Amino acid sequence: MAASISLHLIGSAQLAARARVATSESRLVRWTLIFVAFLFLVFFLFMPLAIVFTSALSKGLSTYFAAFREPDALSAIRLTLLAAGIAVPLNLIFGIAASWAIAKFDFLGKSLLVTLIDLPFSVSPVVSGLIYVLLFGLQGLLGPWLAAHDIKIIFAVPGIVLATIFVTFPFVARELIPLIQAQGIEEEEAALTLGASGWQTFWRVTLPNIKWGLLYGVILCNARAMGEFGAVSVVSGHIRGRTNTMPLHIEILYNEYQFQAAFAVASLLALLALVTLIAKSAVEWKAKQENSQPHGRDLTPDHQGFLL
Amino acid sequence: MSIEVSKVSKRFGTFNALSNINLEIPSGELVALLGPSGSGKTTLLRIIAGLEFADTGHVSFDGADITEQSARERRVGFVFQHYALFRHMNVFENIAFGLRVRPRQFRPAEAAIRSKVHELLRLIQLENLAQRYPSQLSGGQRQRVALARALAVEPSVLLLDEPFGSLDAKVRQELRRWLRQLHDEIHITSVFVTHDQEEALEVADQVVVMNQGRIEQIGSPDDVYNHPASPFVYNFLGNVNLFHGRMDEGQPVIHGKATGQVVYVRPHLLEIDREPNGGSHFRAHIKHINAAGPLVKVDVITEWGDPVHIQVSQERYRALQLIKDDAVYVIPKDVRVFETRRAS
Amino acid sequence: MTFKQRSILPGFGLTLGFTLTYLSLIVLIPLSATFLKASSLSWAAFWHIVTSPRALASYRLTFGASLIAALINLFFGMLLAWVLVRYNFPGKKIFDSMVDLPFALPTAVAGIALTTIYSTHGWVGRYLDSIGIKAAYSPLGVVIALTFIGLPFVVRTVQPVLEDLDKEMEEAAASLGANRWQTFSRVILPSVAPAALTGFTMAFARAIGEYGSVVFISGNMPMKTEITPLLIITKLEQYDYAGATAIAVVMLVFSFTMLLAINLLQKWSSRHHHSGGTPEVVEGEALHAPVYAEA
Numbered sequence: 007m008a009a010s011i012s013l014h015l016i017g018s019a020q021l022a023a024r025a026r027v028a029t030s031e032s033r034l035v036r037w038t039l040i041f042v043a044f045l046f047l048v049f050f051l052f053m054p055l056a057i058v059f060t061s062a063l064s065k066g067l068s069t070y071f072a073a074f075r076e077p078d079a080l081s082a083i084r085l086t087l088l089a090a091g092i093a094v095p096l097n098l099i100f101g102i103a104a105s106w107a108i109a110k111f112d113f114l115g116k117s118l119l120v121t122l123i124d125l126p127f128s129v130s131p132v133v134s135g136l137i138y139v140l141l142f143g144l145q146g147l148l149g150p151w152l153a154a155h156d157i158k159i160i161f162a163v164p165g166i167v168l169a170t171i172f173v174t175f176p177f178v179a180r181e182l183i184p185l186i187q188a189q190g191i192e193e194e195e196a197a198l199t200l201g202a203s204g205w206q207t208f209w210r211v212t213l214p215n216i217k218w219g220l221l222y223g224v225i226l227c228n229a230r231a232m233g234e235f236g237a238v239s240v241v242s243g244h245i246r247g248r249t250n251t252m253p254l255h256i257e258i259l260y261n262e263y264q265f266q267a268a269f270a271v272a273s274l275l276a277l278l279a280l281v282t283l284i285a286k287s288a289v290e291w292k293a294k295q296e297n298s299q300p301h302g303r304d305l306t307p308d309h310q311g312f313l314l
Numbered sequence: 315m316s317i318e319v320s321k322v323s324k325r326f327g328t329f330n331a332l333s334n335i336n337l338e339i340p341s342g343e344l345v346a347l348l349g350p351s352g353s354g355k356t357t358l359l360r361i362i363a364g365l366e367f368a369d370t371g372h373v374s375f376d377g378a379d380i381t382e383q384s385a386r387e388r389r390v391g392f393v394f395q396h397y398a399l400f401r402h403m404n405v406f407e408n409i410a411f412g413l414r415v416r417p418r419q420f421r422p423a424e425a426a427i428r429s430k431v432h433e434l435l436r437l438i439q440l441e442n443l444a445q446r447y448p449s450q451l452s453g454g455q456r457q458r459v460a461l462a463r464a465l466a467v468e469p470s471v472l473l474l475d476e477p478f479g480s481l482d483a484k485v486r487q488e489l490r491r492w493l494r495q496l497h498d499e500i501h502i503t504s505v506f507v508t509h510d511q512e513e514a515l516e517v518a519d520q521v522v523v524m525n526q527g528r529i530e531q532i533g534s535p536d537d538v539y540n541h542p543a544s545p546f547v548y549n550f551l552g553n554v555n556l557f558h559g560r561m562d563e564g565q566p567v568i569h570g571k572a573t574g575q576v577v578y579v580r581p582h583l584l585e586i587d588r589e590p591n592g593g594s595h596f597r598a599h600i601k602h603i604n605a606a607g608p609l610v611k612v613d614v615i616t617e618w619g620d621p622v623h624i625q626v627s628q629e630r631y632r633a634l635q636l637i638k639d640d641a642v643y644v645i646p647k648d649v650r651v652f653e654t655r656r657a658s
Numbered sequence: 659m660t661f662k663q664r665s666i667l668p669g670f671g672l673t674l675g676f677t678l679t680y681l682s683l684i685v686l687i688p689l690s691a692t693f694l695k696a697s698s699l700s701w702a703a704f705w706h707i708v709t710s711p712r713a714l715a716s717y718r719l720t721f722g723a724s725l726i727a728a729l730i731n732l733f734f735g736m737l738l739a740w741v742l743v744r745y746n747f748p749g750k751k752i753f754d755s756m757v758d759l760p761f762a763l764p765t766a767v768a769g770i771a772l773t774t775i776y777s778t779h780g781w782v783g784r785y786l787d788s789i790g791i792k793a794a795y796s797p798l799g800v801v802i803a804l805t806f807i808g809l810p811f812v813v814r815t816v817q818p819v820l821e822d823l824d825k826e827m828e829e830a831a832a833s834l835g836a837n838r839w840q841t842f843s844r845v846i847l848p849s850v851a852p853a854a855l856t857g858f859t860m861a862f863a864r865a866i867g868e869y870g871s872v873v874f875i876s877g878n879m880p881m882k883t884e885i886t887p888l889l890i891i892t893k894l895e896q897y898d899y900a901g902a903t904a905i906a907v908v909m910l911v912f913s914f915t916m917l918l919a920i921n922l923l924q925k926w927s928s929r930h931h932h933s934g935g936t937p938e939v940v941e942g943e944a945l946h947a948p949v950y951a952e953a
Contacts, residue, residue, distance in 0.1 A: 031838060036745055043741040044753075046734045050806050051759050053781060054771035061774060100680045107673040113662035119677070121921060125685055128917040130867025131765075132887035133906045136894065137688040140695045145899045147691050171684055192398035194667055195365050198385045199392040200412035200467055204668035210415070214402040226761070233764025235870035240891065253766040253870070260770050260874065272767040279762035286762075287755045367664050385666050 058276045061269035073270035081247045082255035082271070085166065089238075089251060090231035093170040097227055101178025102220075106208075108179075109186035110194070120183065126175040134172050135240025138165055161243030166251060169237040174227045181223030185216055218293040222286065229282040233275055315376050315470040315503050316341040317362060322371030324357055331357045333527045335371070339505060339520070344497045346514035347507045349524035350550070355507045356395075356475055358524070362505065363473050364388045375470060391464030391502075393474040397456045399448040405459050406444040409434055412467035434462040437496070454485040461493075465500075474506035478513060490517050511551045515539060523547050545652045548578045555579045555622050559651070566649045568596050570618030578650040582625040585645040586612065586634060595645045598622065600638055605631065612636065614644065689910070696907045699900055707904040716886040723797060723885075724865035727804035732858045735812025736850070742813070743820040760809050765870025772803055773875040795877030800885065803871040808861030815857035815927075819850050852927035859923055863916035867909065 063070055073079060104123060108116060126134065140146050142159040152159060159165045197207040235253040242249045252271055259268035317339040324332040332354045339345050347355040360366035362373055364385035372381045380388055399408050409431045413422055435441045438458035448456055457477065464472060478486040494517050497504055508514050514521045515535040523530040523538055531543040542548035559568040559577040566577050598614040610631040612624045624644065742754050776783045776793035786793050793799055823846065831841040869887040876883040886909060893902040
């Protein structure tokens with residue numbers, strides 16, 4: 007009798023110990039996994055980032071800044087800002103319109119529309135550029151007509167803007183659709199019953215609710231717009247000082263063995279990437295903070311009885 | 315303002331949400347739309363508000379057809395089940411919203427808006443929480459803010475969708491008494507949706523009982539409770555025992571054989587006695603007694619083997635000295651008889 | 659069913675109209691122009707171009723390197739997601755946000771940076787060279803670049819699933835006597851598999867189309883280290899529009915197939931993920947059930 011009881015006790019003690027071990031790994035396994043993950047990130051993320059800045063600064067600060075005083079570099083920066091300055095606002099307006107129609111209403115063919123909006127993400131950048139060449143280029147469908155009217159799209163700024171719009175097309179819409187869907191339409195209904203017009207409802211109720219998602223989408227859209235290489239490369243024609251964006255300018259410098267200058271310009275884009283990541287983290291943090299507070303649907307009990 | 319709903323039907327896909335609803339709500343009344351889920355009560359409320367559109371039929375306010383008017387034009391105050399407070403605005407701005415979005419020529423001056431909002435904050439007793447955000451309020455407080463927001467635009471009718479649905483039991487009780495009192499003060503035509511029969515009977519002037527997209531009965535709480543028009547209403551408005559039986563010279567007779575008629579009796583309308591004191595009665599033995607609460611709940615088994623719930627007063631329970639397994643007589647005091655066909 | 663349910667919210671016509679117009683102008687019309695252009699080729703000519711030895715070599719490299727890179731990312735992506743969700747260590751926040759770097763860093767910048775590191779005199783390349791491995795200007799370089807650009811996908815699809823994973827499930831497995839490895843392989847792994855597969859497919863699809871980061875490191879030798887997108891550019895530069903279009907059509911068809919596959923995977927994955935989710939809110943509960951006394 008006594009023996010069987012003590013056996014039981016040992017058995018359950020062992021089980022408890024095993025359960026504790028079984029929901030986490032030993033220190034050794036834990037730190038090995040962390041170390042392997044760390045190594046992977048070092049080789050694939052931190053080193054590329056580090057080499058951009060060390061190469062850019064390899065000949066000192068004055069040479070570094072000299073790379074930006076070059077007229078070709080300046081015009082590349084200007085063109086990059088212009089392309090992003092047109093593409094981002096247009097895709098922002100599109101994103102808002104598309105997400106309003108898709109998230110607030112039910113209609114036939116809605117999921118097909120969502121898939122079509124995602125399309126530019128799955129097309130190779132090179133093909134994205136090519137489709138405009140095939141439409142607007144000299145050999146393209148509209149080429150002869152455009153040439154007759156002396157309109158230049160391919161190997162000119164409009165082509166670069168179009169290609170940039172195409173590759174950044176889905177960013178804002180994609181960010182907003184699930185967000186607006188999750189928010190439902192009750193607040194908008196409330197605003198309308200209180201006499202607000204459609205615009206007032208949008209500006210005062212919908213927009214404040216989606217502002218972080220919107221900002222997030224714009225940040226990602228902008229990063230891609232400024233950094234796009236493949237699509238822009240196809241339509242640009244690489245005319246120095248005229249149709250070169252920053253990434254294209256980097257390519258030219260690199261191919262001419264001006265490594266330091268290439269990395270100097272690259273460091274600007276790398277800084278933009280870092281700012282993007284920081285902004286993204288900040289927006290995520292902010293949105294999480296606002297969402298972690300209980301709102302409407304939570305059933306916080308009212309302990310504060312009120313007297314009449 | 316009175317509300318008239320005539321011949322309203324609404325389908326969602328193949329589901330008949332409302333079939334041919336006719337309803338008149340006199341000005342200044344507080345009316346409950348009562349029914350189980352899927353009975354169409356919320357759909358009807360949203361159609362009155364202009365948030366949903368009927369497939370056929372008309373809605374009028376004070377005799378004027380408003381079927382084609384948008385929610386914005388109808389000037390209704392709508393309180394949403396989950397309040398739908400604007401989460402990025404504080405309590406003050408939530409209440410002021412309806413005044414601020416008016417076209418410029420009708421918009422009150424800032425000072426007028428402030429005094430109006432403060433007056434409403436006093437009414438809902440949240441004067442010191444004006445700067446709080448919805449997420450910082452309890453459920454009951456949010457509910458009151460939602461109500462104040464709806465009242466700020468001086469609506470012609472007030473519509474509330476399950477106003478107490480997501481509150482805990484104690485707050486519910488307080489809030490519904492408060493709503494009744496508020497209505498007695500401001501006398502605005504009000505319609506609220508609920509699935510809780512107690513709530514409807516306690517708060518409303520008129521109760522509209524709905525089931526499967528139809529209105530089963532319209533009447534005062536006393537009417538629908540004591541004179542239910544259908545088996546559904548009888549069932550829905552409280553506990554009930556169902557028996558086979560028949561009417562015999564105006565007297566209901568309860569027995570174990572199926573006869574095509576069903577006798578409905580509420581638990582407190584069954585009397586227990588040691589002797590058969592004339593009239594209709596049947597024999598049973600006690601299976602379980604629960605004496606906690608204002609009424610004593612006694613479960614008995616009839617002589618033909620069916621379980622029956624009975625409620626007796628504490629005095630009666632003590633006078634009879636009931637204990638488990640006692641053989642007793644059960645005497646129905648008031649019953650309703652419906653055909654089986656209708657009862658199913 | 660009618661085209662659209664009547665709704666009280668305004669703006670449907672305006673927003674949908676704008677959406678469709680913009681979508682057509684920017685995406686649909688240019689894309690169909692490509693297919694229109696391709697249709698001017700005869701089937702035999704088309705087939706000849708897309709199955710030429712140089713094109714076939716480029717497919718082999720593109721698909722092979724993309725597949726290897728996606729597999730590397732599948733393994734390390736799960737490892738990273740696991741480490742980021744389950745363990746605490748200094749610098750975790752920075753690690754977490756750095757995972758998105760390949761999304762944010764322009765591909766040309768990544769391309770020249772990776773080339774510099776992995777070339778014969780680079781930080782890593784010189785050590786690889788000393789043991790006889792040539793990283794840059796070889797198929798291995800292509801794999802390295804494609805691993806870089808596909809890195810975030812698996813991490814970002816698996817991470818939320820791991821975060822939501824019910825700890826009690828693991829405790830249940832442990833209390834039933836499973837050791838840690840059994841718990842991982844039989845309980846955790848099946849739960850994250852759909853998400854991991856989605857991430858893998860996304861990384862693969864992205865790698866197939868990648869151009870910017872690869873052209874610098876690959877060396878671009880026809881038949882050896884020439885990826886398909888580069889072949890399109892080469893043909894364009896030689897004014898061979900028909901050739902470029904034909905190969906672009908092959909890539910587009912593949913893109914659409916992958917898009918479809920990813921959509922289906924995501925549907926499957928979210929269904930799998932939410933199978934034990936919260937029950938629907940019921941409008942009201944059943945009232946006291948009546949006692950039906952029936953003989």
